[in-house]
Amino acid sequence: MPLFWLILIVLAIAAVGYVLGRSRAMSSAGGELSALHSLPSYYGANVAMKVIVPAFLLLIVWLLAQPFYVNNVISGMIPETSIAEGSSRGLVLAEVRRAARGLDNAVATGAMTEEFARNARADFADISTRLRDAGQIVTSEITQPILRAAQRYRVLNATGNLIMSIAVILVALFAAFWAIRETNAEFRARNVVEQGIKAILIAAASIAILTTIGIVLSLVFNTWEFFRLYPASDFFFGLTWSPSFSGRGSSSQLGILPLLWGTFYISIVALLVAVPIGLFAAVYLSEYAGPKVRAVAKPLLEVLAGIPTIVYGLFALLTVGPLLLSVFGNEGLGIMQAGTAVMTAGLVMGIMLIPFVSSLSDDIINAVPQAMRDGSYGLGATKSETVRQVILPAALPGIVGAILLAASRAIGETMIVVLGAGAAARLSLNPFEAMTTVTAKIVSQLTGDADFASPVALVAFALGMTLFVITLGLNIVALYIVRKYREQYD
Amino acid sequence: MNEMPSIEQANEMTESKISANKVQVFYGDNQAIKDVDIEIQPRSVTSFIGPSGCGKSTFLRTINRMNDTIDICRVEGSIKIDNEDIYDPKVDPVQLRAKVGMVFQKPNPFPKSIYDNIAYGPRIHGLARNKAELDDIVSSSLQKAGLWEEVKNRLDEPGTGMSGGQQQRLCIARAIAVSPEVILMDEPCSALDPIATAKVEELIDELRENYTIVIVTHSMQQAARVSQRTAFFHLGILVEEGLTEDIFTNPKDKRTQDYITGRFG
Numbered sequence: 066m067p068l069f070w071l072i073l074i075v076l077a078i079a080a081v082g083y084v085l086g087r088s089r090a091m092s093s094a095g096g097e098l099s100a101l102h103s104l105p106s107y108y109g110a111n112v113a114m115k116v117i118v119p120a121f122l123l124l125i126v127w128l129l130a131q132p133f134y135v136n137n138v139i140s141g142m143i144p145e146t147s148i149a150e151g152s153s154r155g156l157v158l159a160e161v162r163r164a165a166r167g168l169d170n171a172v173a174t175g176a177m178t179e180e181f182a183r184n185a186r187a188d189f190a191d192i193s194t195r196l197r198d199a200g201q202i203v204t205s206e207i208t209q210p211i212l213r214a215a216q217r218y219r220v221l222n223a224t225g226n227l228i229m230s231i232a233v234i235l236v237a238l239f240a241a242f243w244a245i246r247e248t249n250a251e252f253r254a255r256n257v258v259e260q261g262i263k264a265i266l267i268a269a270a271s272i273a274i275l276t277t278i279g280i281v282l283s284l285v286f287n288t289w290e291f292f293r294l295y296p297a298s299d300f301f302f303g304l305t306w307s308p309s310f311s312g313r314g315s316s317s318q319l320g321i322l323p324l325l326w327g328t329f330y331i332s333i334v335a336l337l338v339a340v341p342i343g344l345f346a347a348v349y350l351s352e353y354a355g356p357k358v359r360a361v362a363k364p365l366l367e368v369l370a371g372i373p374t375i376v377y378g379l380f381a382l383l384t385v386g387p388l389l390l391s392v393f394g395n396e397g398l399g400i401m402q403a404g405t406a407v408m409t410a411g412l413v414m415g416i417m418l419i420p421f422v423s424s425l426s427d428d429i430i431n432a433v434p435q436a437m438r439d440g441s442y443g444l445g446a447t448k449s450e451t452v453r454q455v456i457l458p459a460a461l462p463g464i465v466g467a468i469l470l471a472a473s474r475a476i477g478e479t480m481i482v483v484l485g486a487g488a489a490a491r492l493s494l495n496p497f498e499a500m501t502t503v504t505a506k507i508v509s510q511l512t513g514d515a516d517f518a519s520p521v522a523l524v525a526f527a528l529g530m531t532l533f534v535i536t537l538g539l540n541i542v543a544l545y546i547v548r549k550y551r552e553q554y555d
Numbered sequence: 556m557n558e559m560p561s562i563e564q565a566n567e568m569t570e571s572k573i574s575a576n577k578v579q580v581f582y583g584d585n586q587a588i589k590d591v592d593i594e595i596q597p598r599s600v601t602s603f604i605g606p607s608g609c610g611k612s613t614f615l616r617t618i619n620r621m622n623d624t625i626d627i628c629r630v631e632g633s634i635k636i637d638n639e640d641i642y643d644p645k646v647d648p649v650q651l652r653a654k655v656g657m658v659f660q661k662p663n664p665f666p667k668s669i670y671d672n673i674a675y676g677p678r679i680h681g682l683a684r685n686k687a688e689l690d691d692i693v694s695s696s697l698q699k700a701g702l703w704e705e706v707k708n709r710l711d712e713p714g715t716g717m718s719g720g721q722q723q724r725l726c727i728a729r730a731i732a733v734s735p736e737v738i739l740m741d742e743p744c745s746a747l748d749p750i751a752t753a754k755v756e757e758l759i760d761e762l763r764e765n766y767t768i769v770i771v772t773h774s775m776q777q778a779a780r781v782s783q784r785t786a787f788f789h790l791g792i793l794v795e796e797g798l799t800e801d802i803f804t805n806p807k808d809k810r811t812q813d814y815i816t817g818r819f820g
């Protein structure tokens with residue numbers, strides 16, 4: 066039974082349970098609303114909740130557990146001898162799954178009968194052609210153990226699904242029955258529903274936290290794995306980045322320093338663009354602009370923040386790069402070789418960060434109490450004197466926090482760098498040279514046929530981990546500063 | 556400096572420091588002040604009293620053009636200080652505010668050191684040619700504000716770290732530091748306890764020797780204690796103005812009488 070139908074059935078049981086629970090509560094109170102502890106709809110919701118929660122929990126657990134079980138059984142079926150030289154059990158298992166999926170599709174397109182797919186034992190050439198005819202990619206002729214395993218795989222999954230459907234429906238029915246039975250006028254359905262809602266909210270919150278923990282753990286484990294294959298000191302202090310994909314990457318040099326340098330160089334250029342412009346824009350908007358200008362300009366500026374970064378990347382590649390090249394390139398000053406360079410990526414990233422800096426600074430400047438401005442104007446200060454000597458110093462900690470947040474975005478930015486900065490890992494001071502960043506290298510290490518057991522691919526996790534630690538540190542410092550600043554005026 | 560020993564006797568004769576004529580103030584379409592005429596005497600304290608929302612602060616703020624910082628606010632009529640119309644286009648409101656200082660309801664020291672709080676005004680207006688002169692201005696302002704003894708050893712501590720009463724006297728010292736001629740005070744004691752209030756009142760009484768002071772207050776006792784003349788506002792209108800003792804003992808208008816006897820407001 067397809068999952069979709071199963072879910073619908075559970076929901077239908079819940080709906081019926083809702084109606085029954087409701088009417089049972091009504092009738093147990095003899096139609097007197099005031100005799101009920103809770104509103105009738107709470108009794109219905111109580112039943113529906115008790116149907117949906119256990120049934121779906123079971124469903125989820127089953128869906129997670131079944132593949133594990135099936136894989137274990139199948140894995141036991143494959144003899145050591147049928148694992149070819151240079152291959153592994155995991156690869157054979159993947160082939161089994163592919164074959165099983167092939168059989169499924171062949172049945173679906175009519176190239177085989179279900180009977181045939183289940184029982185075919187001999188004539189592998191025929192099965193292979195039939196699979197190929199059904200549009201299935203079969204790398205080589207299918208072999209005996211693989212076919213047997215694939216057939217077993219299908220059977221196991223089919224029975225598993227059947228048992229699961231029955232179990233889920235039974236649980237739902239039983240829960241509905243039980244919940245309806247406990248429904249009577251005294252039952253505190255409202256409190257139970259309240260508890261249920263609380264539980265759902267807690268579950269939602271913990272999913273977010275658990276996923277974060279999961280992501281961090283997977284980073285940590287893979288980083289660990291990488292450091293077993295590649296010395297950590299070479300990674301952190303190596304001055305060369307030259308991964309070699311041949312020979313399982315054993316001759317690679319994976320020093321992070323050129324990448325970190327590129328990252329920081331580009332981020333600094335970006336901040337040099339974004340901080341003054343963003344700050345001045347914020348000062349203009351919050352101190353000088355009239356309400357009409359503000360009503361138009363602020364949303365306009367914030368639209369910039371909604372542009373996908375890939376669009377900025379294109380802008381860097383197609384507009385800013387060639388523009389810079391025409392000034393600093395061989396026809397101009399002759400210090401720039403190609404359109405992709407630190408300067409290109411930095412400028413465009415700076416533009417991307419302007420709304421970020423300006424809207425944060427705007428909030429912070431607005432949080433400076435009006436009394437501070439009055440005090441300054443009352444002494445005969447002009448607007449710009451007030452801004453420079455009273456408002457900005459008062460807002461400084463908050464603005465520093467905003468800049469740190471912007472810096473952590475710059476460090477984590479990827480698309481603009483991939484398109485605008487080039488791909489060469491280089492330790493150079495010339496901002497018109499192509500360089501690359503940690504993020505861009507993570508992308509390039511993982512695209513293509515990555516073998517996740519070799520250091521050239523695993524290094525992506527170590528890079529990601531380093532980046533994560535740096536931005537996390539920046540964010541914590543920034544949020545701490547911003548919060549401290551908020552307290553000052555509360 | 557002045558030869559005039561007693562203001563009370565001289566009030567009808569001296570030329571007034573501030574004279575307002577048919578002043579109207581609008582916030583958008585709302586008229587907050589209607590047809591106010593008033594003469595304010597130099598080197599004396601004038602208090603504005605009246606129920607909440609009657610326009611005392613609004614009128615006070617017209618005297619140093621602080622209302623210019625509110626976009627929707629519009630002022631009509633004429634206000635003259637030393638016979639010069641302050642709403643004349645050739646008057647720079649920023650310069651005007653150096654001459655007409657202001658102290659606010661809530662103490663609002665800048666988040667700077669005590670020294671820098673006082674030095675702020677003189678620095679912007681270039682009143683000191685060197686550090687020594689600036690030091691002099693700071694110490695003499697603090698002395699005039701009666702704060703010198705309390706803070707002379709902690710001038711580099713932040714002004715925001717002082718008590719409320721000290722902060723308010725710091726704000727007065729800050730206003731004095733740019734040598735204004737007029738000081739406007741909008742409920743300067745409303746955030747202070749009785750002892751701090753007494754100190755500020757004492758200070759106001761001393762400052763009267765050198766400055767023209769206008770103070771908005773909700774406390775009738777305070778108006779009676781510190782001011783020589785009192786103006787009573789009601790619903791944007793200046794109902795009655797005169798010698799403080801006359802207003803409190805012998806008001807001419809029924810509304811004034813009701814207000815000072817506590818029958819409304």
Ligand SMILES: Nc1ncnc2c1ncn2[C@@H]1O[C@H](COP(=O)(O)OP(=O)(O)OP(=O)(O)O)[C@@H](O)[C@H]1O
Pocket residue numbers: 582585587605606607608609610611612613614625
């Ligand atoms: N910034 C402003 N924008 C619009 N209307 C204002 C503004 N400031 C004051 N008003 C209006 O002007 C009128 C007078 O206000 P004002 O603050 O001068 O009263 P007040 O006498 O000082 O009152 P209080 O004793 O409560 O301080 C009120 O009706 C008020 O709503």
Ligand SMILES: [Mg+2]
Pocket residue numbers: 611612613741
């Ligand atoms: Mg007021």
